[in-house]
Amino acid sequence: YCCEAILPHMKERRYGKIINIGSVAAHASRPPHPSGLGIPNAYPVSKAALLRYTKALVHQVSESNINVNAICPSMVWTPTPQQQIEEMIRARPELANRDPHDVYVEVRRAEIPLRREQAPEDIAKMAAFLASEDARNVTGQCIHVDGGMILRD
Numbered sequence: 614y615c616c617e618a619i620l621p622h623m624k625e626r627r628y629g630k631i632i633n634i635g636s637v638a639a640h641a642s643r644p645p646h647p648s649g650l651g652i653p654n655a656y657p658v659s660k661a662a663l664l665r666y667t668k669a670l671v672h673q674v675s676e677s678n679i680n681v682n683a684i685c686p687s688m689v690w691t692p693t694p695q696q697q698i699e700e701m702i703r704a705r706p707e708l709a710n711r712d713p714h715d716v717y718v719e720v721r722r723a724e725i726p727l728r729r730e731q732a733p734e735d736i737a738k739m740a741a742f743l744a745s746e747d748a749r750n751v752t753g754q755c756i757h758v759d760g761g762m763i764l765r766d
Contacts, residue, residue: 616670620679629679630744633667634736636660637687637759660685664755671753680752682743686736687725687759690717726761 616631623629639660667683674681688694698717702708708716722728739758742748757763 616666616681620674623679624674624677627678629674629677630748631667631670631674631679631681632740632743633663633681633683635664635667635683635685635755637685637757637763639664639685639755640763667755668753675752680743680748682748682751682753683755684736684739684743685755685757685759685763687731687757687762688721689731689733689736690714724762724765725759726764729760731758731760 616633619629619631623631636657638657640657664683664685667681670681694717695713698713698720702711702713702716718730721730725731735758739756743751743756
């Protein structure tokens with residue numbers, strides 16, 4: 614609804630940058646990771662719909678000089694994965710007394726080709742680029758900021 618609310622103003626100005634936040638989960642075609650970092654089915658479905666909306670919107674607004682893109686990050690250390698990791702630690706005795714963040718980093722490194730944790734700043738820097746004039750010819754894209762995780766299949 615945010616896009617629909619701002620579009621009349623962008624069209625009037627004949628300029629705008631829309632950056633939707635998707636997720637690599639939009640492309641999920643595999644069962645949840647054995648680590649326990651699973652996600653409910655509604656989440657990837659909603660993110661897939663957002664990516665489709667992003668692409669459809671391009672056709673409606675490109676004549677008004679409006680760029681529309683999506684950033685698809687992988688998981689970032691927030692309360693949700695922290696809770697999932699804590700549940701995993703409780704379920705697996707061999708992980709008892711381990712720091713949840715350390716376990717999270719270990720799990721993430723195992724599934725990301727670049728072997729490093731995703732940071733909010735990684736996503737913010739991509740958003741800043743897409744909002745800049747350096748990205749004036751980038752539109753209708755889903756840009757993965759995921760350390761290569763999308764290639765894991």
